[in-house]
Amino acid sequence: MEQKNLVPKRRFKEFQNTSAWEQRKLGEVADIIGGGTPSTSNEEYWDGDIDWYSPVEIGEQIYVDSSQKKITELGLQKSSAKILPIGTVLFTSRAGIGNTAILAKEGATNQGFQSIVPHKDELDSYFIYSRTHELKRYGETNGAGSTFVEVSGKQMAQMPILIPTLEEQKKIGGFFERLDNLITLHQRKLEKMKALKSAYLSEMFPAEGEPVPKRRFAGFTQAWEQRKLGEMMEVTSVKRIHQSDWTDEGVRFLRARDIVCASKGEEPTDYLYISQEKYDEYSRISGKVKVGDLLVTGVGTIGVPLLVTQEEPLYFKDGNIIWFKNEKQLDGNFFYYSFIGESIQKYIRDVAGIGTVGTYTIDSGKKTPIQIPSYEEQEKIGNFFKQLDHLITLHQRKLEKLQYIKKAYLNEMFV
Template identity: 55%
Template structure:
């Protein structure tokens, strides 16, 4: 294979299909790199007229620097449009700055174009920096390893065209990201307005035709709250009836799949269900350890079992509209009660006893159904935008793999 084919990406713009091979270069040869140096802590300030201090990837979100801390002491700096690379754990996160900033010890400033930014972004996706990371207590990249990082670079015109292409793609991704964040913020606002505030008997915002006070009850007075007969790790199988852990409910609440799916045999499920009962449509499963108070609404009849002690089972039996029950649980008042009752130990817990004491405000069934349907439609819209965003991000990954070496 000729070098012109070997050192070329799989996909190129048509006008460069027969162009020269890309050249292997070191990062320090093609860009100016400034390693960060944190100012003295006594010089930190809350005055946004002073310099923004960038200390690490905690100061970056969706590829942009987020203002967080300011300083009066100017040590090492980067200018508007410069690339910011995290050089301390977790290493390799990359973004751009829309501000003149002071570089903290955890980052490096890079004066590079759009092509270089995308190369560094690809490196992060491929965990490129892991092999260079040093440090016993946390990972870090030293100056020499950063400067000597290898990459392939085309001629200036092709480099510029690639940069323009990915900049447009990133702008589209950012647009969908903003739409998603806007809808999520709207949901948060509606949750605060469509459920009564603490001490109130009516919400601020209601559907037309509903004026009655909401009734405050304790969940233990409305339904049985319990758990199930214990399942041991040795009982797990790779097929059968789905077995849920608290972490699986947390993953589902974030729209993610669990790291692994667990099951128990149908025979064991039938035996245990004769003792514990079966989870039904409209019931709520709520995490009691770790990330406590995260609910999962049961929407389907499929057999399901879960880890005792870690998950609390609210046997609703349709006493409350399922959708309304779920969204009540993530509203401010119930989540505040869970936090307040969790205790002050190192690991907070939400128990069956606390579940029974959990207060809930209830309108009539018709208003419950309208509220549940409204928020479900809002969540469906959020899920749609998340899928669109994920699709665009996957498209970008595919292009990065094909248009770079």
């Protein structure tokens, strides 16, 4: 390897004119220590004071400091495992290879790990933790066996690794630790917002058998009215479009999976369209989808709604999507959030059938029960959830931006 290739694209200013990174073997700068498990039938081995980790406990968390299971000194001796010091990087070495976490307090592991104990004068814990993707890739390519993949401590010790001085490692590790903390903070904010939305959905719509919700805006006291959607609006579909009529441009053509993608904030991998001429021809028969209408998946992942919010023409796959022609009978946002609430979703699960491929049909759509307050209260509720979803989207975008930044820095700050 040429000297020029041993320098990262992006480097902290104080290290820009210093030495190139050095290629070493992981086992030269860290001890690789496997875990072990004593007999589970011997109770005296367990319920001790030593944290004892299994691979299922290593998720997306960075630092771990408390295991679900504790082991005794005797159990540790019988397992052939060792107590690992603070700063050890746990590495899952069997099925599900490559999950990592840093020990925040001493602990031990079962046999599903090859743990990396950095030599304090040669390797920084967070520096090597930040190379999780590289560790994972190496573990997968060096695992043995076709049905039970595992990487050994000897294999891990031979892993080639490029490292700068310990001072530069700590600078890089500290940078990624701050970035990871920021990502974790935004993940928690996003999870909190989603939990808040779920709680409000259960409180701001009446529970089964109840005439009013637990939580209401001030000034609204009347009981909600129970109706069936088929009594309020036309529930239908459209004239069938054949696959041969699909095009690469024109009027957007929706399938059930496109609606599912939209509900997750994702983009479909393949957009479909039909010609303007075909849309005009078929819309004269079926009518045109309007703002405020609701399209709901009837096959696959059933009961997922899409509120039409724009005037642009669109068409959809008949049979797979149920069309609720709202005609301003309900506030559009209220209609949408009623549909993702537990009451309507439970009805859809009940009518879809058990033991077969579930479907939500036009007939089921007509019989779908809905509880409704005054139009004014509907607007209040609909706008509230719309604003809440807007905040969730902002948090999601911030998180995705930080994750993208981290990925870019990982590519540029390591050799």
